[in-house]
Every structure is written in structure tokens, then in C-alpha cells.
Amino acid sequence: MANTTKLVVDCSTGITETIELTDAEVAQMQVDAETYAAQKAAEETSAAAVEAKKVSGKAKLKALGLSDAEIEALVG
Amino acid sequence: MANTFIKIATVTVGSGGAATIDFTSIPQTYTDLKLVTSARHTEASVSNDVLITINSSTSNFTGRRAYGTGSATGSDTTARVVGVTVGASATASVFGNNEAYFPNYTSANFKAFSADTTGENNATLNFSFIIGNLWSITSAITSITLTANGGSFVQYTTATLYGIKSS
Numbered sequence: 001m002a003n004t005t006k007l008v009v010d011c012s013t014g015i016t017e018t019i020e021l022t023d024a025e026v027a028q029m030q031v032d033a034e035t036y037a038a039q040k041a042a043e044e045t046s047a048a049a050v051e052a053k054k055v056s057g058k059a060k061l062k063a064l065g066l067s068d069a070e071i072e073a074l075v076g
Numbered sequence: 077m078a079n080t081f082i083k084i085a086t087v088t089v090g091s092g093g094a095a096t097i098d099f100t101s102i103p104q105t106y107t108d109l110k111l112v113t114s115a116r117h118t119e120a121s122v123s124n125d126v127l128i129t130i131n132s133s134t135s136n137f138t139g140r141r142a143y144g145t146g147s148a149t150g151s152d153t154t155a156r157v158v159g160v161t162v163g164a165s166a167t168a169s170v171f172g173n174n175e176a177y178f179p180n181y182t183s184a185n186f187k188a189f190s191a192d193t194t195g196e197n198n199a200t201l202n203f204s205f206i207i208g209n210l211w212s213i214t215s216a217i218t219s220i221t222l223t224a225n226g227g228s229f230v231q232y233t234t235a236t237l238y239g240i241k242s243s
Contacts, residue, residue, distance in 0.1 A: 004093065004094070004095040004228055005092060005093075005094055005095065006094055006095055006096040006097070006098055007087050007089060007094045007096070007097045007098065008098040008100060009085045009086075009087050009097070009098065009099050009100065009237075010100050010101050011084050011085045011099055011100065011101050011102045011103060011237065012101040012103065013101075014085055016085075016087050018090070018092070018094070021095055021096075029095065029096075029223065032127075032129075032134050032223070033225065035134070036127065036155075036156070036225060039155065040154075043152055043153050043154075044152075047152065
């Protein structure tokens with residue numbers, strides 16, 4: 001089965017070519033996609049951890065006797 | 077518009093789709109570059125990211141994105157994102173519309189570039205971004221490759237590269 005294609009525009013000539021991706025390019029795109037997905041997953045995990053710490057921190061402030069308004073004023 | 081704003085090249089994806097759009101041999105005679113895209117892709121999603129590869133490199137990119145989803149706002153760290161592409165789950169025949177700006181693309185400094193984007197979808201769920209990116213490489217930008225993060229670009233996706241001179 002043929003690979004998908006890429007559109008290549010040579011800006012020095014204005015000529016556009018439709019070129020079938022090589023197997024190596026297809027493999028590299030797969031690697032790039034997996035790398036990007038892993039990076040995004042790590043960012044989301046990190047963001048979730050920060051959010052959990054915010055919730056935990058606010059709960060501890062409340063346990064110390066601060067009102068919700070005071071906590072909001074302190075940490076947003 | 078100033079006559080220093082020149083279209084370098086434009087491309088429209090044909091009926092067979094395209095996995096990538098590549099601008100090669102970018103002239104080094106302008107001060108800044110502007111990339112305007114209208115993108116839709118094959119993945120069954122409302123939208124996904126348009127990713128950039130510069131000079132065949134996918135490394136050394138960092139960035140920060142502020143986003144709105146139609147019902148929420150937020151920000152995240154990201155890399156290589158220069159737009160939003162609308163997927164197969166969005167309203168038919170609509171596209172993500174994006175502008176990216178590359179100041180001093182021939183300089184010997186790291187390359188900062190920005191993008192502002194919005195998808196199009198006849199529903200509450202829709203994505204808009206403002207993005208600041210950095211490519212921590214000092215080489216001049218000579219080629220740009222665009223990829224849909226999820227499938228291939230579909231027919232009528234367009235990309236246009238403009239050159240801007242300072243005078």
C-alpha cells in the first residue's frame with residue numbers, strides 16, 4: 001500500500017510537488033507523534049499534581065480557621 | 077497594506093490529502109515571516125494542533141499557550157504549536173484559522189515566534205489559542221514543515237507564507 005503524501009513548495013521557484021512519504025519519513029512522523037503525545041501527557045500529569053496541591057493547601061488553610069474569602073484573597 | 081508584505085508561496089491541499097506541508101528554500105531576503113493557515117484534518121476529533129518543524133528539526137522547542145474552549149479558559153506549556161486544525165467531528169467543511177509570526181528569522185539568535193488561532197465549529201466546544209514559542213537554535217529558518225497532530229490534512233487546507241521587510 002502506498003504511503004501518504006506530502007506537499008512540498010519550493011519557495012525559490014514557486015513549484016509545488018506532491019511526493020509520497022518514504023518509509024523512513026513515515027516512521028519518523030510516528031516517533032514525533034509519540035514524543036509529542038508523551039510530552040503532553042507529562043504536562044497534564046504535572047498540571048493535575050499542581051491542582052491537587054492547591055486543593056490540599058486550601059483545605060489545610062481552612063482547617064486552620066481561615067474563611068473561604070480569606071483563602072481566596074491569599075491564594076486566588 | 078505596505079508593499080513590503082509579500083506573498084512568498086501558497087499551497088492548497090488536493091483531493092488526496094497531505095500528511096505534511098513543506099515550505100523549502102525560504103528566501104533569506106526578508107526581515108520577518110508570517111504564516112497563515114486554514115487547516116482541517118482526518119482525525120475523528122473536534123480539533124487538534126498544527127505542529128511546526130523548522131529546518132527538519134522537532135527538538136529544542138518550548139512554548140506557552142493561553143486557550144479558550146468555548147466553556148473554559150486556561151494555559152499550558154506546549155511546543156511546536158502554530159495553529160489549530162479542525163477534525164472530522166467538527167461541523168462539516170469548516171477549518172481552523174491561524175496566523176504565526178516569525179520575527180528576525182535569519183538572525184543568529186534563538187527564534188521566538190507567536191501564533192494566534194481559532195477553530196470553527198457550530199457548537200459550544202471550540203478552541204482558540206494565543207501562543208508564544210521559542211526555538212532555541214541560532215540557525216536561520218530555511219524550511220518550515222506543518223503537520224496535523226492526528227491524521228493528515230484534508231482537501232482545501234491552505235497555507236501561505238509571507239515575507240515582510242522592515243522598509
